[in-house]
Amino acid sequence: LLLKSKGSNVEEVFYFDSINSTNEYAKEIGRNSNMENVLVISDIQTDGKGRLGRKWLSSESSGVWMSLLLKPNLNPTDASKITQIASAAIVTAIEEFYNLNVGIKWPNDIIINGKKIAGVLTEMNSELGEINFIVVGIGINVNTKSFPEEISDIASSLFLESGLEIDRKKIIEKVIYYFYKFYNEYIKNKEFNEVLDINKKKSVTLNRDVFIIRRNETFEAYAYDLNRDGELMVRDKDGKESVVFYGEVSIRGV
Ligand code: BTX
Numbered sequence: 001l002l003l004k005s006k007g008s009n010v011e012e013v014f015y016f017d018s019i020n021s022t023n024e025y026a027k028e029i030g031r032n033s034n035m036e037n038v039l040v041i042s043d044i045q046t047d048g049k050g051r052l053g054r055k056w057l058s059s060e061s062s063g064v065w066m067s068l069l070l071k072p073n074l075n076p077t078d079a080s081k082i083t084q085i086a087s088a089a090i091v092t093a094i095e096e097f098y099n100l101n102v103g104i105k106w107p108n109d110i111i112i113n114g115k116k117i118a119g120v121l122t123e124m125n126s127e128l129g130e131i132n133f134i135v136v137g138i139g140i141n142v143n144t145k146s147f148p149e150e151i152s153d154i155a156s157s158l159f160l161e162s163g164l165e166i167d168r169k170k171i172i173e174k175v176i177y178y179f180y181k182f183y184n185e186y187i188k189n190k191e192f193n194e195v196l197d198i199n200k201k202k203s204v205t206l207n208r209d210v211f212i213i214r215r216n217e218t219f220e221a222y223a224y225d226l227n228r229d230g231e232l233m234v235r236d237k238d239g240k241e242s243v244v245f246y247g248e249v250s251i252r253g254v
Helices: 022-032 080-097 158-162 168-189 193-201
Strands: 012-019 038-045 063-070 102-105 109-112 115-127 130-141 208-214 217-226 232-236 241-244
Touching: 012 022, 022 038, 022 063, 022 115, 022 130, 063 168, 080 102, 080 109, 080 115, 080 130, 080 168, 080 193, 115 158, 130 168, 168 193, 193 217, 208 232, 217 241
Parallel strands: 012 038
Antiparallel strands: 038 063, 063 130, 102 109, 109 115, 115 130, 208 217, 217 232, 232 241
C-alpha cells in the first residue's frame, strides 16, 4: 500500500489476515502507546462491530475493514464531525470508481439503491473534557457476492450494485486520501464546509419524516437540515424544532 506517499498522514499500518475487530485493535494501541495516525486493516473480522452493540458482518475478505487511530486536539463535542468526515470521504472515493448514486443516511451509513454498502463506527476515549484518542472504523462491502439471509434485504455491495470488481487496495487508498484531505482541513484550518456540503447533498435523511428515539420514547419528525456542526435538525408535528444527537434517529424505509 502506498499510503505514506499519497498525501495522507498515516505513519504506521498494521495489516492482519484475521482479527476480532480493527476498532478494538486500534483502541488497544491508543490506550497503550503514544502513536497516532495508525491504520489497522484486516482481511477478515471475526467480531466486527456496529453501533450500539450491533454486529458488522465482515467474515469474508470481500470488503474493506479498517480503522484509523487519531489524536486530534478537539473538544469531545466535536468528535462526531469525524464520522461525517469519514462518510464524506467514503462517498467521494466510491464515486471516483463507480458510476453509482451514493447516499448518506445520517450520520454514518452509506446507502446505494436503499441498501447499506458501508458504515462508520467512531469511538472516542476522553477524560476531563479532553480527547485522548479517537478511533474511526470504516467497513465497505466492495466485492461481496452475497449476504446471509438476515441482512440480504438491507445490505449490498459495490459489486452487486455496479457489476464491477475492483481491487480493494485502490478503495483503501482513495478513502484514506480523502479522509485526510477533509480531516486536515478541519483540524488545521477549522474548515468543515466541504464535508458539510457533501453530507447535505448526499443525504437520504433530509426532507423526509424520520423516527427519533429519545429516552425510550419514539416520535416522528421532519428532518429539514443539518446545522453548521452537521447535527440533524428536525421539526415535530407541533412545529417545534430541535437538534438530534447521534444514535437517536432511525429512518423509515431506508
Ligand atoms: P450500524 O450499527 O449502523 O449497522 C449495523 C447493522 O447493519 C447490523 O445490525 C445489520 O443489520 C447491518 N449489517 C451488518 N453487517 C453488515 C454489512 N456487512 N453490510 C451492511 N449491513 C450490515 C455501522 O453500524 C458501522 C459499521 C462499522 C464497521 C467497521 S469495519 C472496521 C471497523 N471495525 C469494527 O469492528 N467495526 C468497524
